[in-house]
Amino acid sequence: xxxxxxxxxxxxxxxxxxxxxxxxxxxxxxxxxxxxxxxxxxxxxxxxxxxxxxxxxxxxxxxxxxxxxxxxxxxxxxxxxxxxxxxxxxxxxxxxxxxxxxxxxxxxxxxxxxxxxxxxxxxxxxxxxxxxxxxxxxxxxxxxxxxxxxxxxxxxxxxxxxxxxxxxxxxxxxxxxxxxxxxxxxxxxxxxxxxxxxxxxxxxxxxxxxxxxxxxxxxxxxxxxxxxxxxxxxxxxxxxxxxx
Amino acid sequence: xxxxxxxxxxxxxxxxxxxxxxxxxxxxxxxxxxxxxxxxxxxxxxxxxxxxxxxxxxxxxxxxxxxxxxxxxxxxxxxxxxxxxxxxxxxxxxxxxxxxxxxxxxxxxxxxxxxxxxxxxxxxxxxxxxxxxxxxxxxxxxxxxxxxxxxxxxxxxxxxxxxxxxxxxxxxxxxxxxxxxxxxxxxxxxxxxxxxxxxxxxxxxxxxxxxxxxxxxxxxxxxxxxxxxxxxxxxxxxxxxxxx
Numbered sequence: 001x002x003x004x005x006x007x008x009x010x011x012x013x014x015x016x017x018x019x020x021x022x023x024x025x026x027x028x029x030x031x032x033x034x035x036x037x038x039x040x041x042x043x044x045x046x047x048x049x050x051x052x053x054x055x056x057x058x059x060x061x062x063x064x065x066x067x068x069x070x071x072x073x074x075x076x077x078x079x080x081x082x083x084x085x086x087x088x089x090x091x092x093x094x095x096x097x098x099x100x101x102x103x104x105x106x107x108x109x110x111x112x113x114x115x116x117x118x119x120x121x122x123x124x125x126x127x128x129x130x131x132x133x134x135x136x137x138x139x140x141x142x143x144x145x146x147x148x149x150x151x152x153x154x155x156x157x158x159x160x161x162x163x164x165x166x167x168x169x170x171x172x173x174x175x176x177x178x179x180x181x182x183x184x185x186x187x188x189x190x191x192x193x194x195x196x197x198x199x200x201x202x203x204x205x206x207x208x209x210x211x212x213x214x215x216x217x218x219x220x221x222x223x224x225x226x227x228x229x230x231x232x233x234x235x236x237x238x239x240x241x242x243x244x
Numbered sequence: 245x246x247x248x249x250x251x252x253x254x255x256x257x258x259x260x261x262x263x264x265x266x267x268x269x270x271x272x273x274x275x276x277x278x279x280x281x282x283x284x285x286x287x288x289x290x291x292x293x294x295x296x297x298x299x300x301x302x303x304x305x306x307x308x309x310x311x312x313x314x315x316x317x318x319x320x321x322x323x324x325x326x327x328x329x330x331x332x333x334x335x336x337x338x339x340x341x342x343x344x345x346x347x348x349x350x351x352x353x354x355x356x357x358x359x360x361x362x363x364x365x366x367x368x369x370x371x372x373x374x375x376x377x378x379x380x381x382x383x384x385x386x387x388x389x390x391x392x393x394x395x396x397x398x399x400x401x402x403x404x405x406x407x408x409x410x411x412x413x414x415x416x417x418x419x420x421x422x423x424x425x426x427x428x429x430x431x432x433x434x435x436x437x438x439x440x441x442x443x444x445x446x447x448x449x450x451x452x453x454x455x456x457x458x459x460x461x462x463x464x465x466x467x468x469x470x471x472x473x474x475x476x477x478x479x480x481x482x483x484x485x486x487x488x
Contacts, residue, residue, distance in 0.1 A: 013257070013401060014258075014260075014261060016258075016260050016261055016264075017258060017260055017261075017399065017400075017401075019260075020260075020398070020399050020400055021475055066255045100458075106418045154264070155261065155264050156261075156264055156425070156426070157257060157261075157425055157426045157429070158425045159425045159428065159429065162425075162429065179447075179449070179451055179454070180400075180451070181400070181401055181402045181403045181406075181448075181451050181452075182400070184403065184448040184449070184450070185401070185403065185406065185433055187428065188432075188433060188448070189429060189433075190435055192432055192436065204425075204432070205422075205423070205426050205428070206421055206425055206428070207424070208425075210423075210430060
């Protein structure tokens with residue numbers, strides 16, 4: 001074993017906790033499993049040239065026009081007025097998204113990404129079960145401190161983002177120093193759930209499971225809880241997410 | 245079964261998340277297992293007349309003098325300069341504390357208690373494994389909305405406070421409406437740990453386990469993880485905690 005000290009890994013279960021961590025030397029993984037970061041991985045995997053995450057519907061419309069790009073985003077489970085597409089990974093097959101630019105507005109994930117940026121993150125990537133292995137391999141290869149940053153729901157901790165943090169920790173923990181109760185709890189949750197993540201979400205009556213199934217989106221939930229369907233590394237630079 | 249809607253129960257895993265919850269109609273349970281709320285229950289159980297929680301060492305000294313009371317509190321695991329006693333429940337046997345007033349300064353628990361007060365909590369009580377059953381019985385009897393509020397460590401989520409929230413939820417959940425992922429996660433953690441809470445904390449390398457054992461306080465940890473050693477209900481009113 002190397003005598004060098006392993007880099008530290010922390011997990012922030014809500015954007016309201018991000019400020020507790022010095023991220024200036026860290027790779028920050030933005031996690032918004034249902035469904036922003038799953039859709040980002042899927043669109044890039046299917047050939048999207050770039051994805052521009054923006055906070056407001058108005059910005060989405062304005063930038064979409066400027067760049068002649070596809071605009072997408074939802075509010076309360078429906079395509080937002082003035083936008084063309086929604087937040088479902090199924091809306092972005094290769095036949096549609098290849099070589100195109102997507103301007104995407106999401107509530108929780110985009111806000112967190114911009115917080116990480118303004119807090120001086122060394123590097124920002126996005127993670128979801130869709131690109132689990134790509135994220136893990138990148139974190140091991142970089143050998144830098146890591147913050148797994150869950151987007152949660154309006155700052156309230158959610159099960160699915162915590163599960164993904166736990167899945168990452170479970171794969172890469174031997175490469176990091178982990179002195180973080182939230183990370184231990186996330187890995188424990190993942191180990192409890194790993195046999196069937198969908199069934200676990202259902203049994204636990206996860207708030208997002210209930211919200212999305214009320215819109216008939218069981219298929220989206222199942223897809224977003226499936227590992228390695230879109231193994232790319234979305235890397236955020238100069239306002240854009242591209243394949244890293 | 246009653247046709248009335250059951251009151252809601254939420255769990256806040258860090259003081260930084262307290263603001264997400266409207267607590268004006270709620271019983272707020274302040275949870276600081278290692279060791280503030282365990283010591284509060286123990287001292288009241290052993291006959292203390294009242295406990296005055298204060299934020300700073302200076303306030304502790306000043307109010308202690310005014311009231312001719314015992315002053316207690318630690319900073320970084322040692323009795324703070326100018327105070328008489330520490331944060332260990334073992335320092336407050338009946339022979340010492342009976343009929344006395346204790347002015348206690350703690351970092352995380354007291355700050356959270358004052359936040360709950362300024363956010364307009366309907367009622368504030370303190371909880372720990374020492375008084376688990378008293379807390380559960382009170383919450384069921386009151387039949388009001390509940391917020392289980394973990395003191396955490398400098399806003400970072402910790403395992404032991406989450407475990408206690410989970411223990412409460414596990415006992416009283418049939419009396420409440422729970423639409424809160426943090427509560428589900430807390431109960432899951434408790435169910436995973438319940439066989440041996442101390443061994444669980446050790447295995448998970450809980451940050452507070454490491455901090456306190458480095459001061460030789462294994463005995464305190466074991467005691468603070470034991471249920472119903474001091475079944476009183478500490479109720480906060482007009483700046484004082486007394487038996488409710």
